[in-house]
Amino acid sequence: MYLKNPDTSELGNSIISNSIELIDELGFEKFTFKKLSIKINSPESSIYRYFKSKHTLLIYLTSWYWSWTDYRLVLTTININSPKEKLKRSLNILTEPVLEDKLVSYVNEVLLHKIISTESVKAYQTKDVDEENKNGCFTTYKNVVNQIANLILEINPTFKFPHMLISTVVEGSHRQRYYSAHIPSLTDTKSNEDVISKFYSELVFKMIK
Amino acid sequence: MYLKNPDTSELGNSIISNSIELIDELGFEKFTFKKLSIKINSPESSIYRYFKSKHTLLIYLTSWYWSWTDYRLVLTTININSPKEKLKRSLNILTEPVLEDKLVSYVNEVLLHKIISTESVKAYQTKDVDEENKNGCFTTYKNVVNQIANLILEINPTFKFPHMLISTVVEGSHRQRYYSAHIPSLTDTKSNEDVISKFYSELVFKMIK
DNA sequence: GCAAATATAATAGCATTACTATCATATATG
DNA sequence: CATATATGATAGTAATGCTATTATATTTGC
Secondary structure, eight states: OSSSOGGGGGHHHHHHHHHHHHHHHHHHTTTHHHHHHHHTOHHHHHHHHHHHHHHHHHHHHHHHHHHHHHHHHHHHHHOOOOOOOOHHHHHHHSSSSSEEEEESSSOOHHHHHHHHHHHHHHSSSSSHHHHHHHTTTTTHHHHHHHHHHHHHHHHHHTTHHHHHHHHHHHHHHEEEEEEEEHOOGGOOOOTOOOOOHHHHHHHHHHHHH | OSSSSSGGGGHHHHHHHHHHHOOOHOOOOTOOHHHOOOOOTTTTHHHTTTTTSSHHHHHHHHHHHHHHHHHHHHHHHOOOOOOHHHHHHHHHHSSOOOOOOSSSSSOOOHHHHHHHHHHTHHHSTTTTHHHHHHTTTHHHHHHHHHHHHHHHHHHHHSSSSSHHHHHHHHHHHHHHHHHHHHHHHGGGOTTOOOOOHHHHHHHHHHHHH
């Protein structure tokens, strides 16, 4: 996923934090290593020592996001016994926007979440998926989905499509948030209300009943 | 959406039919007008007379797909009175893969559907959405969603999120088909079974009940 | 049937993108 | 203090995403 681990050096940290800001600002297609190199005041070639392309950088960011989400899922479900309550809390983590930026100094988690919800499709939806999947590029996301799928099976062991349900909910909620801001006729909510999270929670509980 | 209407000339037709094949073959990011120009044996500059970029070509194809889908929706629901039956049939059109290629000589609808389901996200998920949306680039898709949303309201006039539900179903089913072929841990089906369509129909009917 | 309009071909060019390579210098480590 | 490692500075290259120009076909309107 990376050529050199970006959290082992200052330059690496700077690449991560500034790429998050720049991708958020420009969008993934207009984001380039050249522009990033100007922003971080280092030669382009130094960035290439960490990541072999902007595509693998996006995969790295996506993967980072999902391990971080996994960690947050553990935190909100710890010491809670009821599987239903666990699921409810987990779904909130998955479908609500991230509002605070605290954990890791060089990562703005609020912006990272924004990027993931709008740009991460572009990380999997390419002709290289199969190979990248083989190399474990998507394991952190798959783990999260799988974990919640197991929670669902605790509640209803006969439910046949827990993975399908969860990935639908995760990506659906990202998409709906985007639509409410940009293509409102594809949704039923203005960007200020918070209806999306409730909609998807309801969807899950109705489906597994 | 286009600079010159591609269905008014042979070259235009050739651009459309060959771009569908080439995007399917290479994926959208590796597809270029240069490669297309070699395939159709015409200079690159001629393609630029029809479309100002590969991005607007993708928008054109997406838009074409949704008007065609609209037409198919009319066909399958005509003369049917029960709104529930109408909805059921419409959902099949929206969630099942396209298997036959008949309507328009220069468009391979089977391949077009494949492209739409894997690549069309890249048509809306960019920094230019707002302007493109203003210019009506997404109206054909919005029309389809809106039409089915109205059907839902016929069945349950108090349901609050028909657009959200339908866009979730449409895009979810595309996504799940992709996952079953490429990232199976994110779904619960092998690419040969047909479980996806049923899952999303059930989802709709459970939600609007 | 001819002039004018329109469409396409042929060719060139240019800034940007996505890299790779090389060599020098700074910094860390053993 | 030597050596390894990380970064900087600079150059270069093929491909991408266009725009421009001129020439040659083809269609159309009178």
